[in-house]
Amino acid sequence: MSKPMFENIALVGIGLIGSSLARVIRREGLARHIAVASRSAETLKRAKELKLGDDYTTDARKAARGADLIIVSVPVGACGAVAEEIQPALMNGAILTDVCSAKSSVIAQMQPHVPEGVHFIPGHPLADTEKSGPDAGFADLFDNRWCIFTPVPDTDPDALERLSEFWRRCGANIDTMDPQHHDMTLAIVSHLPHIIAYNIVGTADDLQSATKSEVIKYSASGFRDFTRLAASDPTMWRDVCLDNKDAIVEMLVRFSENLSFLQRAIRWGEGGKLFDLFTRTRAVRRSVVGQDVGLADFGR
Numbered sequence: 001m002s003k004p005m006f007e008n009i010a011l012v013g014i015g016l017i018g019s020s021l022a023r024v025i026r027r028e029g030l031a032r033h034i035a036v037a038s039r040s041a042e043t044l045k046r047a048k049e050l051k052l053g054d055d056y057t058t059d060a061r062k063a064a065r066g067a068d069l070i071i072v073s074v075p076v077g078a079c080g081a082v083a084e085e086i087q088p089a090l091m092n093g094a095i096l097t098d099v100c101s102a103k104s105s106v107i108a109q110m111q112p113h114v115p116e117g118v119h120f121i122p123g124h125p126l127a128d129t130e131k132s133g134p135d136a137g138f139a140d141l142f143d144n145r146w147c148i149f150t151p152v153p154d155t156d157p158d159a160l161e162r163l164s165e166f167w168r169r170c171g172a173n174i175d176t177m178d179p180q181h182h183d184m185t186l187a188i189v190s191h192l193p194h195i196i197a198y199n200i201v202g203t204a205d206d207l208q209s210a211t212k213s214e215v216i217k218y219s220a221s222g223f224r225d226f227t228r229l230a231a232s233d234p235t236m237w238r239d240v241c242l243d244n245k246d247a248i249v250e251m252l253v254r255f256s257e258n259l260s261f262l263q264r265a266i267r268w269g270e271g272g273k274l275f276d277l278f279t280r281t282r283a284v285r286r287s288v289v290g291q292d293v294g295l296a297d298f299g300r
Helices: 016-028 041-049 060-064 077-090 103-113 159-170 179-206 209-217 221-231 236-243 244-269 271-286
Strands: 008-013 030-039 055-057 069-072 095-098 119-122 123-124 146-149 173-176
Touching: 008 060, 008 179, 016 030, 041 055, 041 271, 055 060, 055 271, 060 077, 060 173, 069 077, 077 103, 077 236, 095 103, 095 123, 095 159, 103 179, 146 159, 159 173, 159 236, 179 221, 179 236, 179 244, 236 244, 244 271
Parallel strands: 008 030, 008 069, 030 055, 069 095, 095 119, 146 173
Antiparallel strands: 123 146
């Protein structure tokens, strides 16, 4: 096994992403010591049963003390409070990063609490499932997935490369973006699909009870597979909507305009327009790398 990249890694938050990191860090020998922090005593107890770390605490500051890499894996709305809490424990030269999908908000919340000499590098691994909690994680979650960094001005290039190599050894591919560009991109590829899925399930739930039971009973792959997203963590997605609202609202406006076009075409029986749209979008969907495979759950 190769030499560990870090002496002490602190995982603040041990849900899907945090527990997957714990597993791959252990498997690849990326740290000598893993400290796990969670506000939930029940979650922490389960993480300990799963042997995800070496130390376990409900005090994020305690976990961060002496860590040379701190990864914050909490809902985006809680990032600022976590950064403020751990600030006194952050040692000079440490790397502080996160895994949230709304980078402008994360930077605004966390950066004011980062001491001089600590390398704050916002990050976002594009890897998730609809499951949550420490049992949901698995070491292969990041394999061939993208991890996007949105570096703040004057980011130390050596620290960025060190964190990039860490994520490569977790299986991820690396890219960098401007925070605003990241947030707009994720609004269409991730946030909007989740919102639509929640809305479709909400529409089904609003139906008369007899009809609703039939929706559940006879759900074909279209409803079942698409609405998988609606089983995602409510706290996380509430925070995403609130913390990336400008980009999400813009995407919702564009989506609503396109939906109106589709509604008119159906109403007026304009088959040519429908066929052209479905042909164009089919080609786009088939270009999505790694999705069209002949396995259940799109090969996930």
